[in-house]
Amino acid sequence: MAKTKVIAIANQKGGVGKSTSVYCIGAGLAMNGKKVLLLDVDPQGDLTKMLGQRKPHEMPLTLANVMNDIVAGVESGGHPEILHHAEGFDFVPANRSLSAVEVGLVNVMSRETVLQQYVDSVKRDYDYVLLDCRPSLGMLVINALSASDYVLIPVQADYLAAEDMTELIGTVQSIKRQINPKLKIGGVFLTMVNETNFRRDIVTSVKENFGKHLPVMNTVIPATVRLAEISTADKSIFLHDPKGRAADAYRNLVQEVMDIGEKQRIKSADLSR
Ligand SMILES: Nc1ncnc2c1ncn2[C@@H]1O[C@H](COP(=O)(O)OP(=O)(O)OP(=O)(O)O)[C@@H](O)[C@H]1O
Ligand SMILES: [Mg+2]
Numbered sequence: 001m002a003k004t005k006v007i008a009i010a011n012q013k014g015g016v017g018k019s020t021s022v023y024c025i026g027a028g029l030a031m032n033g034k035k036v037l038l039l040d041v042d043p044q045g046d047l048t049k050m051l052g053q054r055k056p057h058e059m060p061l062t063l064a065n066v067m068n069d070i071v072a073g074v075e076s077g078g079h080p081e082i083l084h085h086a087e088g089f090d091f092v093p094a095n096r097s098l099s100a101v102e103v104g105l106v107n108v109m110s111r112e113t114v115l116q117q118y119v120d121s122v123k124r125d126y127d128y129v130l131l132d133c134r135p136s137l138g139m140l141v142i143n144a145l146s147a148s149d150y151v152l153i154p155v156q157a158d159y160l161a162a163e164d165m166t167e168l169i170g171t172v173q174s175i176k177r178q179i180n181p182k183l184k185i186g187g188v189f190l191t192m193v194n195e196t197n198f199r200r201d202i203v204t205s206v207k208e209n210f211g212k213h214l215p216v217m218n219t220v221i222p223a224t225v226r227l228a229e230i231s232t233a234d235k236s237i238f239l240h241d242p243k244g245r246a247a248d249a250y251r252n253l254v255q256e257v258m259d260i261g262e263k264q265r266i267k268s269a270d271l272s273r
Contacts, residue, residue, distance in 0.1 A: 004123040005261060007130050007186060008148040013164050014135035017154045017191040019046045020227055021253075022132040025152075027236035028254030030088035034127040037082070039063060040094035041115065041144050042134035043102070048093035051085055052234045056095035063118075064097040070117050071101075071108050079122060087236055090126075102140045112179050115143035128257075137171050145175045150186030150260055154221075157190050157202060169214070186260045187217040189253060194223040219253040222246055 009018045009025075019042070026038045040047040040063060045056030053059060061081045069076050082090050105111040115131075123129050131144040145151060151172055155165065169185070176183045188210065190202065207216045221227075226241040233240045237247045 004126050005128050005150065006119055006123060006148045007128065007257070007260075008133055008141075008144040008151045009130060009154065010133040010141055010144065010151050010168065011153050011155060011164070012135050012137045012141070012168060013155075016135075016156055017221065017227075018135070019050060019132050020230065021152075021154050021189075021191065021221070021250075022047055022130050023050050023230065024227075024237050024250040025254055025257055026089050026091075026128075026130050027087045027238055028250055029128050029257065031238060032254065032258065034258075035125065036089035037122065037126045037129045038089060038091040039115075039119070039129065039131045039144075040092060041098070041131050041140055042094055043096045043098040043140075044134065045093065045095045046231070047091070047132045048095065050231050051083075051091055051093070053083075053093055056093055059093055059095055062097065063092050063094045064101045066092070066118050067098075067101045067114050070114050071104070082122070087239070098140065102138060105139045105143075111139065112142050112146045112175075115140075116147035116180075119147040137167065142171070142175060142179075145172060145183060146179045148180070149182055150184050152186045152257070153188045154191045155188055156192050157206075185214055187215045187256065189217040189219055189221065189256075191221040192223040193220050217253065217256050219249055219256055221249045221253065 009022050011018060022038055026036050029036045038047065048056040066076060066081050081092050083093065084090055105114065119129055131148060133141045133144050153168065172183060172185060203216065203218060203220060210216055222245055224246045226244050227237060227246045230237055230240050237250055241247055
């Protein structure tokens with residue numbers, strides 16, 4: 001692959017639509033012909049469950065095993081932990097054994113970059129690697145951000161001004177300074193926008209408030225039961241309700257994700273002529 005983009009979807013606030021967005025963006029990128037790998041970096045295993053593995057805690061081979069192998073210096077060949085999904089992308093599952101890995105990282109050298117080492121070992125086969133983060137700013141999230149080129153931040157409109165955002169941005173900035181200079185905020189996008197918090201000018205006002213400091217994506221994801229349903233439907237929104245407004249919104253978001261970094265790429269291509 002010419003240049004793999006590694007993207008973490010993070011927000012330490014719980015239940016904002018991170019896992020749902022990883023699934024829908026991943027499926028949408030695959031529909032656009034991209035080679036995609038999704039990593040479940042959350043011991044809850046919610047993404048793993050959404051992808052049809054209903055009992056992640058019984059799975060013998062997950063992200064925890066490969067991270068442990070890296071810590072132990074064991075070379076793993078063949079990558080049997082990578083599973084294929086019917087919608088055309090690959091994924092690595094997670095379960096609660098990842099919690100023990102997170103706790104154990106405290107005593108490990110290069111503890112922030114264990115996941116980066118794993119991502120580097122598999123990313124050459126993919127156009128996009130998406131990382132589903134757990135709702136915290138702990139060591140697993142630090143590992144995910146250290147492994148990424150971009151972070152996408154889903155937020156609920158009502159919580160935009162919350163201190164959580166400041167804390168998350170601060171973490172991104174310090175990881176950029178100390179561990180991963182290429183890390184950028186790919187964009188903030190609004191999720192679960194319903195009739196009560198929807199205003200026609202919501203993106204404009206978010207851009208006015210945050211746009212100076214943060215790239216705000218144009219797509220707004222609506223609050224709809226059709227999206228809540230996909231966690232048990234074994235289908236992304238593109239198969240579950242392809243004509244609905246949630247599928248339209250995620251289609252637009254996927255396009256925006258594919259546009260991330262393109263301006264810089266065109267600029268540097270121009271310079272190299
Ligand atoms: N746009 C939406 N409209 C309605 N329900 C949604 C939407 N997006 C996600 N949901 C539902 O909201 C709940 C939380 O979504 P999800 O699990 O994607 O969030 P999360 O940020 O990954 O949560 P956690 O922080 O626990 O990992 C789930 O039940 C999901 O089905
Ligand atoms: Mg989640």
